[in-house]
Amino acid sequence: MTTAQSTPTIKISLMGRIMAPIRAVLDNPVLAVPALIVYMIAVTLILLGLNRSDPLFPLKSSLAFPPLVLSPFIVLSAKIDWRFKGLLVLAALFIFLPLIGMYDSSYFELVIQICIFSGLALGLNIVVGFAGLLDLGYVAFFAVGAYLWAMFTSPVDTYFKVNNMLVSANYFYLFIFLGVAVAATGGILLGLPVLRLRGDYLAIVTLGFGEVIRVLAVNFNSPTNFTNGSQGLDGVLRPTVPPFIPDIIMRVDQTLGIPISNANTLAQQMLFYLVAIVIIACIIVIARRLDDSPIGRAWTAIREDEVAAIAMGVPLVRMKLMAFAMGASFAGAIGVLYAAKQSFVSPESFSLNQSIGILAMVIVGGIGGIRGALFGACVVTLLNLQVLKNLSLQINNFKNIDAVMPPWLVAVILAVVGGWILWKLLKALWSFANRWFGNAKQAEQVRVVVWGVLVAAIALLTLQGSGFRFDDWPAQLEPAKYERLVFGILLIMMMIFRPSGLLPEPRRKMEMTAAKAEAEDGAIGGGG
Amino acid sequence: MVSTRATTDRTITEWLYRYVLFPIGQMLVFIVGAGVVVMVLAYLLAFLFPEPRPNIVLVDQINRQLPGMLIAGVSLGFVYAMIALGYTLVYGVLKFINFAHSEIFMFGSVIGYEVMRRISDAGAIQSWSPPLLIIVVVSVSMVCAGLLAVLIERVAYRPLRGAPRLVPLISAIGVSLLLTDAVRAIEAITRNEFNLTYPTNDLAWLKTPLPLAFGETTVNVRITSIIIIIGAVLMLVAMNYFVNGTKLGRGIRAVSQDMTTASLMGINVNFMISLTFFVGGSFGGAAGSLFGMNVGTVTPYVGFTPGIKAFTAAVLGGIGNVTGALLGGLALGMIESFLNGILVYFPALGQRYTDIFSFSVLILILIFRPSGLLGERVDEKV
Amino acid sequence: MALLDVRNVTKRFGGLTAVSDVTMSVAEGSISAIIGPNGAGKTTFFNLLTGIYVPDVGSINFGGRSLIGLRPDQVNAAGMSRTFQNIRLFPGMTVVENVMVGMHSRLNVSLVRTITRLGGFNKQEKRVRERASDLLNFVGLSGQGDEICRNLPYGAQRRVEIARAMASDPKLILLDEPTAGMNPNESKDAMELFRKVRDERGVTVVLIEHDMKVVMGISEHITVLNFGQTIAEGTPKEIQSNEKVVEAYLGRHAAGSSRAEGEA
C-alpha cells in the first residue's frame, strides 16, 4: 500500500517535467495555434525530407509519421477556440496527410487502413462501449458488407455473374447504403434470439456467429457458387474516380514539385481516402448524436444496471437491438469500402483475430469514447502496420549494411536492461532480507556491492568488447517473426499502465478510479 | 460437483461414495446419456433423410461407425472438459474470460513433448513402464502449466483487478499473443522447428490399436483415447475432491461466492486466486500433454481451436459451474463427433458445417436455458 | 375505484412459496405501506407488481388494466414506477441523467429523429432537461444535477432514486425501504417528501418500510405480510393493536433471520 500511495506523486513530478512545457503551450490560447501549425508543417517537412535510400529510413519514418497522424488528437486536446480546432484538424486531414500520401503512397495506404479500422472501432464502440454488449464476432458484419459489393461486381463465375446480375462501378455509393441496410438487418436477425443473454454468454454466441459467417463464406461455393469459397472473389470493381481528383493531383504536382510515380493509383487512393473520411465523419456525427440522446442514456443505463434500467421503462431488447444494428450497419458500410479498396475479398480477412483486434482498439483507446476509439484505431493500426514493421525493417537494414553497434553502446544497453532487472531483483531481495533479518543496513551493503560489480562489468565490456554486429543476428530471431509477440507485450503494458485506455473519456476515468478504489478497499483484508 | 457439507463422522464408505463413486457415476450418466441421444439421432437421421427411405446402406454404415464415433466423442469431450475447467474456475473467481487459457493448454502440450523427448533422447523411453511414463509426463506438464498460469495472473491480471471487466480480457489476449510467439521462439532456437512430434512413433504399445468388438463390428480404438479417458476421469475425481472436500477448495469456493466477504473472513484472497489459477492451469496442462500424446504433434498454435471449443463447452455447461464444464465438454465432444460422422452423408452440407451446427446447438440451448445447461438461474437481487 | 387491485397472487421459487395468495388493493391518492419481518416476501411482491417476476397464480389490475404478462418497462409505461431496497442508481451517470433515463417511457425514442435531430428532437431534449431539474428541485437536490451519482451521500442517492421514479409521471410509485439507513432527522425529511409526492403531484404511494415511526406516521393503510401471506390489513391504529402482527414481529425478531428477503 505504501508504494501505491507514493507512486502517483513521483509520477506526476517526473511526467510533469516532460509534459509541462508542452501542456503549457497547448493551454495557451495565443501560442497554441501557431505552435500547432509550426508543428504540423515541421513534421510534414521532415517526412518529405526522408529518403528511402537512407539506411535509417524505417526508423525515421516510424518516428515521424505517427506524430502527423496523431496531430488531430493533439489539436483537439489544445485549449483553443473550436473554430481554430476545426480548421487545424481539417488542415491535417486534407492538406498535410494527403500531401505526404502523394509523396509516398504507402502512407496513403496506411491512412486508408487507419480509416477503415477507425470506422470499425467506432461501430464496435457503440455496441461494446455504449451499450456494454461484448461482441466478439463484430467482423461478421464487416464481411457481410464486403461480400455484398464483391458478389455483385466480381468477374468470377459466381451465381450473380452467371445470372447477369453484376452491377457497374457507379453503384458503389448506393451499395454503401445497401451495406448499411443489409448489415443492420443481419444485426437484428442475430440479435433477436441472443440479446436476452447476459454478458459473457453473449460474447460466446457472437464469437460463434463470427465464425459461422466465415465458414459460410468458405463453403457457399457449392452447390451454388455465391462466395467462390476460400478462393475468394477477385477483380472487385472500384468506384470511378471523378475528374477533379486527378486535377488536384496534377496541380499539386506542378506547384509543389512532388514527384508522383503513379497518378492513377494515387487518384484511386485519394478517392478511397475521401470516401472513408466522409463515412467516418458520418459515423462520428451519428455516434455523438446517439450518445447525447435518450437512446444513448438508455444504453448507458443498460450498461450500468440492466434491472434498474428496465424497471425505469427502458425496453431492454429494443435498445440492445438498436445498438447491435447501429454497430453492424457501420461495419457494413466500411465493408463495402474495404472490398472496393482491396478489389479482392476472401474469408481470410474475417477471422476471429480481426474481431479481437478491433476490440483491442476500442479498449486500448479508451472504451466508450468516440475520440478514444479513433485514437485506439490509429495507435493499434500504426503499431501493427508501421511501427513494428519498420522496426524489423530497420534491423534488417542494419544487417544489410553491416552495421556494428559500438561496444560502449552495447555496454550501456546491457547496463540499462540488466540494471533494471537487477534493480527489481534487489528490491525484492531487499524487502525480503529486511523482513527476515530486520537489518536494513546489511541489505543496503549487498546492493552497493552488486551495483559495483555491474559498473565494473560495464567498464570491462566497454574496454574489451567488439560491439554487436547486426549481421550476427540469428535467423531464428528474425524480428519480423516476432511482431506479434511485441504487440502482445505492448497490449499487456498498456492495460497495466493505462487500464482506462490511452484517451479515456473524463467520466469513465472517474468511474475507473472509483471502482479501483473500491476493489482495493475490498482486497485489503486479503492481505494484498 | 456434489453438494458438500463437512460431516464430522465421515466413514470410508461415505467418503468413497461422495468423492469417488458419485462423480464417476455422474460422468457415466452423462456419457451414457449423451451416447444414447447421439445414437437415436443418428438412426433417426439415417431413416429420415437421404433417399431411399429407410436407407439400409446408410444404417449399416452408421452401425459400423457408431462405436468409434462414441469413443471419439468421449475422448474429445474429456479434453474439452479439462480445458473448460480452467475457464470455469477462473470465471467463477474473477468473473472474466481468461483468453490466455488456451495458451496454457498449448504450453502444457509443449512441456509434455519436452519431457517425453528428453526421456526418449536419453534412450530410456522403451524401458519405462507405460503408466509411469504417462504419469511423469502428465504431472510435469501439470506443474509447469499451473505455475505458468499463476505467473500470468501475477503479472498480467492482478494489477488490473477492479478495472472494468474488458480490460483484463485485452491483457489476456496480449498474454496469448506473447505466449505463442515466445514458445515458438524458444522452440525455434533450441530445436530449429516448432512442429513438435511426440516420440510416440517409437512406442509400439502406444501405437497399437485396441480391437474392440461390438456385436459384428470390430472397432480399432486408439490406446491414447483410452488413456485420455482414464486420465481425465482420475483427475476429475481428484479435482472434485479438492474443490469440495478440502479446506483449500472451500476457500476457493468462498472467494468465488464473494471476494470481499471471504477476505473479511480471514481468507487470503490473493493466495486463493493464485491457487485457482494453479489448479485450472494444471488441468489445462494435463489436457495438453494427454492431447499431445493422442495427436502426436503439437505446435505453439495448437491451443487456439481446442481453447475456443472448451470455452464454448464451459458456456454450454454454465460458466462458473464445475460440473457444468464437465457436462458441457462431453456434450460438445459428442455433438462434434456425431456431426462429423453424420454430415458426411449429406453431400450439400458435409463436415465443413460441423462448427456451424455445433454453434446452432449452443445458441438453441442458450435460448432455452440462458445460463447454460447447469448454470444456476441468476435471479438478481432486486 | 381502486387504482391497484391485486387478487390471489402467488409466487413460488422451487419449493419455497415467497408470496402466497395475497390480495390487496390500493386506493387512488392514498399512501399505504406494506410491512412484515425480513423474508416475508415484501420485495418479491413489488417485483411481481413491476413485472420482474411473473406470478404463478392471480391477477394484478392497475387502473383497470391487467399487468400480467407485461415486461417491467411496459409496467413502467403503464404508470407504475419504483425504487429499490438497495439503491440501484446508474452510478456512473450524473444525477440529472439518471432522472432523464427515468423519463424514457414518456419520450418519443426514434432512431431517425435522434440521428437527424429533426421532428422536435431538440425541443424534447430541452423539455426533458427542464423537467429533470424541476424534479431535482422537488426532491431537494437543486444544483446538484451534474454530480456523478456514485459521489453523492447516501441520503441524496435515495432522493435521486425517488426523482428518477417520478420522472415517468407515474400514477403509482412503489418505494422499497426508502428510509433504510437514515438517521431520524433524515427519515423525517423523507416522510415529508413522500407526503409532498402525494399532495403536490397527486401520485399514489406504496411503501415497504421497517421504520415503524415512518410507517405509522405517514401511511393511511397498512398491509402486513408474513411468510408470504397477508396476516393483517387496516389503518395504522388497527394494525398496532393486532395481536397477530405483534406476535409475528416479536416472535420472528427474536429468531432473527438476518439476510435479505425478496430474492429467496
Add this chain to the structure above:
Amino acid sequence: MRNKRFAVLVLVVVLALALSATFVGAQDAKVIKIASQTPLSGPQSALGSSMSNGVALAVEQLSGPLTELGYKVEYVPFDDQATPDVGVANAQNLVNDPAILAVVGHLNSGVAIPSSEVYNANNLVMISPANTNPRVTGRGFTTVNRVCGRDDLQGPTGARFVNELGAKSVYVLHDTTSYGQGVAEFFQKEAENLGITVLGYEGTTETANFEGVIQPILALAPEAIYFGGIYSQTGIFINQARAAGYTGYFVGPDGFDSSEFAQLAGEAGVNTYYTSVAGPATIYPDAAKFIEDYKAKFGEDPQPFAAQSYDSAAIALNAIYTAAVLAGDVPSRAAVASVVRATKGYKGLTGTVTFDAYGDNEVGLYYVLQVGSADPAAWGSNTLLKTLEIPSPYKALLDSGS
C-alpha cells in the same frame, strides 16, 4: 514511476539504434533490393520463413554478377502474416522503395491476389514460388509470374494417378485454404470424369485431432484418400488414420513435399504418394546441394516451396542483371518485369522455367513420388514413379490453335 522508467528504456534503445548507425561507413555501391513477402509469424510461418530463407540463400549465393557490375544486392523480408490487409500495406510500402526491383511471394493466394494489384500498378515484378490458384496469373498482369504449378493441373494429375493405381473409390479432403481446396476441387472433378466414385468431399480446419474426420472414412472404406493440404496437417492425419485402421492409398499434392512429413507421419507415411512440381533430388543434383547449403546456413531442413523461392529469386536476379547490363545503370522496374516474363529455359533447382504470356511455366513438369521411408533424412531418396509434362493452359491453347 514505472511508466517513466519504461519510457526511458524505450528512449535509450531507440537512441542506441539511431547512434549505432553513425558508426556505419558511407555506402558507395548502388543498392538493389529484392523483397519477399511471406508469413513469418503465425501458424503458417514454418513454410513462410523457409521460403524467406530460400530467397536469402539465393541472394547470398547468386548476386555475384551484379556485385561485379558495381551494385550491392540487399534482401528485404516482409511478414505478410497470411493476412490480405497486411500484405497490401507491405506491398504499398515496398513499391515506394525505388531500390526494390523484384518481389518473391506469397504463400497464400488470398494475400497474393490483392497485393499483386499494387505491384502491377507500380510495374514491380512478382515471382511466386507457391501460389497455385489459377486466378493469380489469370488476370493478365504483366508483372505476375510463378514458378510453381497450378491447381487445375496438379489436382487432375493426382486423380489420373489414383486411377492408375486402380482405386475405384476415393475420399477427398482439403484444408479449406485456397491452396488445398483448389487442388482438391480439381482433383475431384477429374476423378469423377475418370469414373472413380467420390465417396466424400470434406474440408477440415482441424490440425491436431482428426478422430472425428477419420471415423466416417473408416465406415465408408474408400480405396484411396486424397488430401489437399500441407504436410503439417496431412502428416498428422495419416498417422492417426493408419492407427485407427485405415489401409488404403494416401495421395496428395506438393504440400506433402517435406521431410517433416516423414517425421510427422512416421511409419504410417511410408508408401504415401504425392504429386509435385519440384523435381526430386535424384534427378536434380542441384537440389541436393541446395538442401545441404540450406541446412548449413539455417540449421534445418527446407520446407516445401523453399526451393521454388530460391528459383524465383534466382530468376529475379538474372533478370535484374540482364536489364542492368542493357540499361547500363540501375534498370527500371518495367524493364526487369519484361525480362522476367521473357525468361526462357532457366534451369533451376526444381525444373526448367519458361514463362508463357500469362506468367505460368510453359511446360510444367509434374512428378508423382512415393514416400520411401519414415526417416526424415531419407526424404531426398523418395521414389519417383512418374513424370508428366503438362503445358500451361495458355500454351495448350496456342498449341491447339496452331
